[in-house]
Amino acid sequence: MGRTLAFNHSSARDKALVLFWRKGYQATTLDDLLQAMQISRSSFYASFTDKRSLFLDCLDLFAQRTQDLLRRARSEMPPIDALQRFLERNVIGVRGAQASWGCMLVSTVLEMADVDDELSAHASAHLSAMQAAFEESLIDAHCEPAHAAELAALLMLVNEGVRVASRRKLSVAQQLAPIETTFRLLRSAIA
Secondary structure: OOOOOOOOOHHHHHHHHHHHHHHHHOOOOOHHHHHHHHHHHHHHHHHHHHHHHHHHHHHHHHHHHHHHHHHHHHHHHHHHHHHHHHHHHHHHOHHHHHHHHHOOOHHHHHHHHHOOOHHHHHHHHHHHHHHHHHHHHHHHHOHHHHHHHHHHHHHHHHHHHHHHHHHHOOOHHHHHHHHHHHHHHHHHHHO
16 A cells, blocks of 8 residues: 655645746756655655656646636726736736746746757747637727737737846836836727
């Protein structure tokens, strides 16, 4: 009979996600993970297989939580307002040190480009899914589908730029100004 695990799997994975988000894949060592997750090496391998598998799981979880933020905003307000709230939340909704970590997906694409095509493509696929959600929101706001695709691509570039700019530790006002400008132009383009 196998030994039962003496730790909370979800909590340990959440701790790993935070560590990967803050440090990136390559800079995070197995010892870093074991210490952050507060588990033994044998429990790590029994539960998470290896560092790479855990990282992919964390990328998926990060993407799911990001999509959930947009879905929640969409359930509370009109589509364009929801998109703006989603982007602004990345600036004003994240507190403490996490505010300067950017986006784990964007950071992974940047870190793993020309290093590990599979990890980069995995993160990129999640960003593409987010862009599709932007497009769907724009169509729901009565934007023509072809125009919605163009504007969603623009919003994704703004989203990625905001996430990278957060690492520059700009003031909240400096980060919000381009978002406000983008949505002012977006609203006039749809009207």
